Amino acid sequence: MSPRPPARRGTCPAFLAPMETGDGLILRLVPAEGAISSGQLRGLASAATAFGNGMMxxxxxxSLQVRGLTAETVAPLQDAILDLGITPRLGFAIDISPLSGLDPREAADARPLAHRIREGAAGLAGKLGPKVSVxxxxxxxxxLAGHKADVRLAAMRSGADVRWSVTIGGGAAELLAEPDAAALALDALSRIAALGRRAxxxxxxxxxATQGDAGKPPAPLGTFPLADGRFACGxxxxxGAGAADLFAALADAAEVAGAGDLRPATERVLLATGLDADGARAFATEARRLGCLVAPDDPRAFVAACPGAPACVCAHFPARDLAPGVAEALAPLLDGTVTVHLSACAKGCAHPAPATLTFVGMDGGIALVHEGAPSGALGPALPADALAARLATLAGTPRAPGETGRGLLARMREADVLAGLCGCVKETTDR
Known part of the structure; x- marks a missing residue:
């Protein structure tokens, strides 16, 4: 057997081009300035209920996403977002830290370079494919080491000077001053555009043909000091998902705590910024009460899950419904060395990079890929309803002294124990 061919591979939802899936259309929103107010998030949650299925x-x-739209409700939602005063980012993606310009630990504020590249690439609008990113x-x-990129620029400080390490695709890095780094990035984008929108x-x-594995940083959960003496709380x-009511409740909590704004962040995190120490504690306490993750060692932080069935037309199992049980079952192994991906089809939307354990939906069951991408799945071997129990048995395996969760899994893979517990295993990458 083989995975069901995933539809629309290489396509992403966008503000002006929502994408159709099993529960309707998905609209993706990236605030142009990276931040929205508590009132704007509340208004977005209300609009998601009025025009979508209430899931965000x-x-x-x-990025923020609103699910369950219809062809008739897309325009009203777009209008509602603009009426809230939210300016969406349009065009190709330029990702920077949500704390750029606020973080005392950063080597350089990424915003001026991002502005320079965005302005320089304005003429490429419509020529670059939807997944091309900087x-x-x-x-x-x-x-942002875990973000795949066509063009990656990383600040390197030497004394008072800042240089930018520029990598194009999987090529070698060049260390350049900011104007030269921007010029190299723009040249690469122009050459990509010349090859067509699939390039x-x-x-x-x-x-x-491949990029190096830079490693995935931990989710930005917890409290971070800001340059002005205040704090951000992630x-x-x-x-990565919740009902619109949850987003509205988080907006209320941020407002009560005294947050200046809210910023969607990498790894499905929401940052409240401009808090004092008491406000940061209050926001985290209320978020925990609402069922959110507030600490980096929460087992759920190491499990990525796509929406799964029935929300996605490509899905073979309800990935997000199974995810809490999988996180609980594997908790003893989730020590920061193990990542888990529940991918209801071979497309791998929720975690594009290889995970330690990837469970792939296929006709008749779930296949396991160890240290590889969903596309490497061999065939179904395990019924979805048996997954959590098998994983609890796996997590109960005694570890050798000093052995990490990832080390234990590698040892079990070599001894063919992993296949015996969880079914078919394919290793697709050398680690």
Whole structure:
């Protein structure tokens, strides 16, 4: 057997181009300035209920999504967002830390470079594909190493000077001053655009076909000091999703705590900024009461899950419904060395990079891929309703002294125990 061919591979929802899936259309919103007010989030939640199915998401790259729209309700939702005073980011993606310019630990504020590249690439609108992206990492508390990028720029400080390490696709890095870094990024984007809307940086002549594994930083959960002496507090949505009522309640909590604004962040996190110490504690306490993640060691922080069935037309099992049980079952292994991906089809939307354990929906069951991408699944072996119990048995395996969760899984893979417990295993990458 093989995975059901995922529909619309290479396509993403956008503000002006919502994407159709099993529960209707999805509209993706990235605030142009990266931040919205508590009142705007409350209004967005109300609009999601009025025009969608009342489900909202924060993606792994820090975008807001509204689900369950129809062709007739897309325009009213777009109008409602604009009426709230939210300016959506349009065009290709340039990702920066949500704390750029506020973070005392950053090597450089990424915003001026992002503005320079966005202005320079204005003429490429409509020529670049929907997945083409630029990542500008200024350093600091919230790293972007886990974001795939066609063009990656990372700040490097040497004394008072800042240089930018620029990587195009999987190529070698060049260390350049900001104007030269911007020029190299724009040249790469122009060359990608010349190859057509299906092209990525890895299609450029001489560019390696794969990118190196930079490692995935932890979710930005908890409290972060800001340059002005105040704080940001990051809380996580359970598996990136929640009812609109949850988002409205978080908006209320942020307002009561004295937050200046709210910022969707990487790894499905919502940051409240401008808090004093008491406000940060109050916001985290209320978020915990609402069922959100507030600490980096929460087992749910290490499990990525797509919406699954029936929300997605490609799905073979209800991934997000199974995710809480999987996180609970595997909790003893989730020590920061293990990532888990519940991918209801082979497309792998929720976690594009290889995970330690990936469970892939296929006709008749779930296949396991160890240290690989969903596309490497061999065939179904385990019924969905048996997954959590098998994983609890796996997590109960005694560890050797000093052995990490990832080390235990590798040892069990070599001894064929992993296949015996969880069914078919395919290893697709060397780690």
């Amino acid at each position: 998401e924060i993606t792994a790259r820090g 990542v500008i990492d200024g350093g600091g508390a919230i790293g 990525r940086a890895t299609d450029l002549p001489g560019c390696p 809380i996580g949505l359970p598996f």
